[in-house]
Amino acid sequence: MIEAQGLTKRYGRTVAVNDLSFTVQPGRVTGFLGPNGAGKSTTMRMILGLDSPSAGTVRINGQRYAELRHPLRQVGALLDAKWVHPNRSARSHLRWIAASNRIPPRRVDEVLEIVGLTGVAGKRAGGFSLGMSQRLGIATALLGDPTVLLFDEPVNGLDPEGILWIRQFMQRLAGEGRTVFVSSHLLSEMALTAQDLVVIGRGRLIAQTSTREFIDNASESSVRVRGPEMQRLHGVLTSQGLAVRDLPAGDDGPAALLVTNSTTEQVGELVGRVGLVLHELSAQRGSLEQAFIQLTGGDVEYQSGGLGTPGAVRPPAQGAPAQPGEGPFAAPAGAGQTDPATQGGTTR
Numbered sequence: 001m002i003e004a005q006g007l008t009k010r011y012g013r014t015v016a017v018n019d020l021s022f023t024v025q026p027g028r029v030t031g032f033l034g035p036n037g038a039g040k041s042t043t044m045r046m047i048l049g050l051d052s053p054s055a056g057t058v059r060i061n062g063q064r065y066a067e068l069r070h071p072l073r074q075v076g077a078l079l080d081a082k083w084v085h086p087n088r089s090a091r092s093h094l095r096w097i098a099a100s101n102r103i104p105p106r107r108v109d110e111v112l113e114i115v116g117l118t119g120v121a122g123k124r125a126g127g128f129s130l131g132m133s134q135r136l137g138i139a140t141a142l143l144g145d146p147t148v149l150l151f152d153e154p155v156n157g158l159d160p161e162g163i164l165w166i167r168q169f170m171q172r173l174a175g176e177g178r179t180v181f182v183s184s185h186l187l188s189e190m191a192l193t194a195q196d197l198v199v200i201g202r203g204r205l206i207a208q209t210s211t212r213e214f215i216d217n218a219s220e221s222s223v224r225v226r227g228p229e230m231q232r233l234h235g236v237l238t239s240q241g242l243a244v245r246d247l248p249a250g251d252d253g254p255a256a257l258l259v260t261n262s263t264t265e266q267v268g269e270l271v272g273r274v275g276l277v278l279h280e281l282s283a284q285r286g287s288l289e290q291a292f293i294q295l296t297g298g299d300v301e302y303q304s305g306g307l308g309t310p311g312a313v314r315p316p317a318q319g320a321p322a323q324p325g326e327g328p329f330a331a332p333a334g335a336g337q338t339d340p341a342t343q344g345g346t347t348r
């Protein structure tokens with residue numbers, strides 16, 4: 001478990017982390033979500049004792065990092081996958097870290113096997129692809145078989161296969177009862193990976209909640225409805241004070257009506273009372289992107305070009321990256337299209 005209490009970090013006049021309190025529970029993947037510059041890396045460094053807080057505390061399994069007797073056995077982290085001597089082999093890199101932390105050498109072969117690097121264990125780590133480097137970084141984090149794991153933007157720059165592997169691996173680690181805390185600025189990716197979210201903007205806590213609740217609470221729910229008598233249907237719904245929008249036929253299917261701020265129960269009962277036939281009655285859940293915009297408001301450094309156009313990103317603020325696929329609303333590479341958390345946002 002990780003517990004942050006009033007965590008604050010100032011760099012001169014910059015307040016990178018501002019009175020942040022949150023808890024990360026074991027047995028779950030918790031996403032640490034926020035736009036670039038929100039303070040995620042700084043927070044992770046403070047959790048790991050690499051930076052000292054200007055105020056507040058953070059505890060790992062009840063203790064500050066400096067108090068941990070065997071830190072690698074309690075907490076493992078992947079902060080920078082390229083932190084490795086380029087001429088060392090993967091195995092000797094791990095052996096060196098194991099030896100300096102009194103971890104038996106046999107554990108090196110175990111972690112190489114766990115991350116699927118056994119076949120290239122003797123090769124120079126400097127020649128590894130980013131995906132292989134990430135696996136080596138994860139193997140390093142796992143050396144002490146820790147109960148708490150931190151990953152800072154682990155899928156950045158990976159191909160779809162690499163992203164899928166990391167996602168499934170994190171879920172597996174959480175399934176083993178470990179505390180898994182993973183930072184990302186990719187909202188859709190977190191919707192597929194994390195069960196819980198800690199959301200920050202400009203160093204402040206915006207929300208701590210389950211991913212499902214985050215989407216449900218922060219975005220309006222609407223209902224898509226369709227039948228053979230569309231005009232009558234429209235009249236019945238508006239006569240009851242509901243807000244109705246026409247959805248033209250298109251990629252989403254035949255022409256339909258979108259009833260905003262409503263539920264399928266409400267619409268179904270209304271229509272049933274007047275005996276109208278329906279061909280479709282479906283809940284349209286807000287996307288994580290919409291929920292994020294609604295909650296973060298002015299706390300994000302750059303925002304979407306508009307609702308209903310996920311993927312459209314305004315030019316970022318000075319200093320923020322503008323790589324294609326790097327914005328907060330970029331589609332997750334390798335994402336399955338079936339996850340309900342990311343569906344339903346395109347009809348508004």
Ligand SMILES: Nc1ncnc2c1ncn2[C@@H]1O[C@H](COP(=O)(O)OP(=O)(O)OP(=O)(O)O)[C@@H](O)[C@H]1O
Pocket residue numbers: 011014015016034035036037038039040041042043185
């Ligand atoms: N060593 C430092 N000295 C001065 N300012 C810093 C330092 N480290 C971070 N900052 C500033 O603190 C703020 C938070 O940065 P941080 O890297 O923690 O954000 P982040 O959410 O991890 O963003 P990113 O995803 O871009 O790394 C930024 O404004 C950053 O410029």
